[in-house]
Amino acid sequence: MSYLTLSITLVFVLIPLVLSKTLNLGLEKDTIIATVRSIIQLLAVGYVLQYVFDAEHFIFITLMILLMIGAATQNARRKGASIKGITWKLIVTFIFIEVLTQGILLGLNITPPTAQYIIPISGMVIGNSMVLGILFLNRFTSEIETHQDETELILSLGGTPKQAIHNQLIASIKASTIPTIESQKTIGLVQLPGMMSGQIIAGADPVQAVQFQLLILFLLLTTAVVTSIMLGFLSYPTLFNERMQFLKLKDGES
Amino acid sequence: MDTTTKPAVEFRNVNYSADELHILKNITGTFPEGKITTLVGPSGAGKSTLFKLCNGLRSPQSGDILIKNKSINDYDPVELRRNVGIALQSATMIKGSVLENLELPLALQSKSIDHDFAEELLHDVGLQGDFLHRNAKDLSGGQRQKLSIARTLVNRPKILLLDEITSSLDRVSQHDIEELIEKINEKYGTTMIWITHNLKQALDIGHYTWVMMNGEVIETGESSILHSPKNERVQQFVKGELE
Incomplete structure (x- = not known):
């Protein structure tokens, strides 16, 4: 999967954001934090794992x-x-x-x-x-x-x-x-x-x-x-x- | 207090605190062996806490408690608790039948209860033998209290601590339990310490009494002291002016 394709999957984050905003659920902030954290944490782990597997x-x-x-x-x-x-x-x-x-x-x-x-x-x-x-x-x-x-x-x-x-x-x-x-x-x-x-x-x-x-x-x-x-x-x-x-x-x- | 009878339980300058509350303050006194001593006083006087100290469920921060002239700290906790039985006001039951509850003290020693002994115990506390297979959760408050006493008797304790065991019983059941207390005391020479709010019970059944207030022992002596207490607060309590 390319990074471009991966970025398109962010539409799955947009759906709950729009729903939360529309229905005043107040989940927008936590959803964005969770998304950013998961991207950073998993990418970091991916690179670390690649290094550990190679080493x-x-x-x-x-x-x-x-x-x-x-x-x-x-x-x-x-x-x-x-x-x-x-x-x-x-x-x-x-x-x-x-x-x-x-x-x-x-x-x-x-x-x-x-x-x-x-x-x-x-x-x-x-x-x-x-x-x-x-x-x-x-x-x-x-x-x-x-x-x-x-x-x-x-x-x-x-x-x-x-x-x-x-x-x-x-x-x-x-x-x-x-x-x-x-x-x-x-x-x-x-x-x-x-x-x-x-x-x-x-x-x-x-x-x-x-x-x-x-x-x-x-x-x-x-x-x-x-x-x-x-x-x-x-x-x-x-x-x-x-x-x-x-x-x-x-x-x-x- | 009686000076001729040996003490079964002796408190020496006992202090106990919990959650930054000074619950028992410098308690000193004796409970004579083979006698019935009542513990009376308003709610929050520290009476139930004093029981937990006698049974080893709590330890004082200072002072010593002697059970049969031996420091409570020198007893193995299990041995102590089998010899100093306690029936609490809450009459807590474990899940299961009346028989399972009655058998609990023996089950803890990997033993089972003899069926006849179980029926005899129930009879002693005024419950029918056919109660044995009922679910303990289905019993009324009074029936649970009676079962709780019977369960405490299974270990044949030398000292029996009874915490407001008649407060939830009707008049007839109260009378049954009063008779039972006297019977156990006479038949086995068991030392009884009984917390009661009923001063008539203290006067009629108890040989001796301790009056406690705010964590202190205010007066002790033969039960008849309740007729004419010396202390002003005890006088108020006896007249029902203190709760």
Whole structure:
């Protein structure tokens, strides 16, 4: 696609702008900011990726992954700001997910150890893990606040912190992972995944595109479940002190 | 306060604050072993907070609490809470049946409840045995309160803290619970500490009483002190002039 053709696609930005203006929706400013940011960010990433792919150096690949983890942490931590030490818990989770998935992919020779494979797959894994982290933290903090009485009841009867928070933890893990599992049930019927569509448009063999998409879907299942469970089990102990007393959540966006 | 009976719970210069509020101010005093002590006072006096300190759900910033002459800090929290039972005014239930709620203290120890024991407990608090399989969410406020007491009794606590457990009950149910409190106290020698707004209950059932106001203990002694309190504010409270 040429830059001229790309510029014509801006008509898809004009449509919401005109509608917003006509109906006084007030979305013009945010739409323009989002458009400009996406153009700059994606073009910058495109050039950076081109350089990293050409250089094919371990350091650059690592730096790219660290950058993704940093950005994902920055984005997700706001939803768990009321949980003590959430930044480190997110970093540890994202690193673990990355090491686990790439360890399996590279260790079993499923994908080649090149930047062209490692970076896009890492992006999808960390991005999905970030979304799952946000979903989990959102639900978990809300469950904790709603069920404070139940938590204290179990503690008062001689239950441990793990027993006292068990129901809220399980409900949050389930609620955050269900969308991933459910969307996979209808994939291919309702929607064609973005990566697969992109490959097909770029001229790849549809069957091969499907094979890669399946690989990603399976990866995302692991990512979803492991992220929620790990964040949950890293987070709940900080809700209690050494005397097994339930601590109030810090004030923060939740 | 009684000097001949051993204290089951002793407060020594206890202070507790939360959210920059000084809730309990220099509390000192004892709750005699095997006796019923009522805790009376206007709302916001710090009575429920004092209970949470006894059960180890909160810790004081200064001072010490002794349970059976041993500092509360020297107890394992789980052991402490099984021995110092608490039935709260909120009578919180977990999702599930009456049986599941009754079994909760044992389920937390990976044990199950004997069916006859469960029925006996329900009978003791004035609930029918056929309640066992009802959904706890369908119970009335009074029935939940009774179930909450029965659930606390499952651990057979040595000290029982009862937080306004009769406030949502009708007169007949209140009488049932008053009888139950006396029965448990006599049968098992359980030390009872009971927060109540009903001064008649304090006089009729309680052996001793603590009067608390604004986080302070104002008067303590045998329940009969409520007939002729020395403190002017307590006199006003007893006359119903303070809420």
